[in-house]
Amino acid sequence: MGYFSLIYATALLVAPMSHIWHIEYGEGRITCDAVEDRAFGWTPCWTGSWDQWTDTYELTLPIEFLFLAALVFYVDDKPSVRIMNGMHIILTIILLFASPKLLDVYASIFNITGLIASIGILVLSIL
Numbered sequence: 001m002g003y004f005s006l007i008y009a010t011a012l013l014v015a016p017m018s019h020i021w022h023i024e025y026g027e028g029r030i031t032c033d034a035v036e037d038r039a040f041g042w043t044p045c046w047t048g049s050w051d052q053w054t055d056t057y058e059l060t061l062p063i064e065f066l067f068l069a070a071l072v073f074y075v076d077d078k079p080s081v082r083i084m085n086g087m088h089i090i091l092t093i094i095l096l097f098a099s100p101k102l103l104d105v106y107a108s109i110f111n112i113t114g115l116i117a118s119i120g121i122l123v124l125s126i127l
Contacts, residue, residue, distance in 0.1 A: 004075070011071035012122045015088070018064065019115035027107070028055040031100070039097045057107050062096035065089075065114070072121060080124045088117040 030052055032045035042058045054060055065088065072085045095103075095110050 007071060008075045011068055011075050012125055015065065015068045015118035016115060016122060018061075019111050019118055022061070023108075023111045023115065027057050027061060028052075029100075029103070030056050030058045035100050037099045037101045039099055041100045057095065057103055057110075061110075062092050065092040065095075072125075076125045078124060081121055084117055084121045084124060088114060088121065091117065 028051055030042040030045050034044040035041055036044065046052065052059065069085050069089045069092065072081065076082075091110055091114050095106065098106050
């Protein structure tokens with residue numbers, strides 16, 4: 001039972017805390033002069049640095065939130081939670097495929113709507 005509680009708490013609490021963090025402090029971006037305005041347009045700028053793996057809207061956040069969404073599906077089977085989690089996944093997929101120009105605008109939209117969705121998931125899971 002102890003491991004399930006840890007997974008449950010991680011799945012439901014990390015996402016809202018992460019969104020609050022990114023609203024307050026932001027996140028890095030993969031940029032350079034060769035960036036293209038298309039999905040994965042940041043790939044010419046990819047160097048594989050630690051910052052690019054761990055602190056970017058283009059890579060880190062989609063991986064984080066898709067992982068957390070998978071955990072939510074694992075720990076809670078309420079239809080209302082699954083619908084909200086599905087909405088959060090859609091927001092994350094848009095983030096993953098956003099062009100650099102779209103990402104300039106979408107990053108703040110993602111943070112705010114993602115926070116609302118993740119708090120909704122938390123509340124609906126508790127009810």
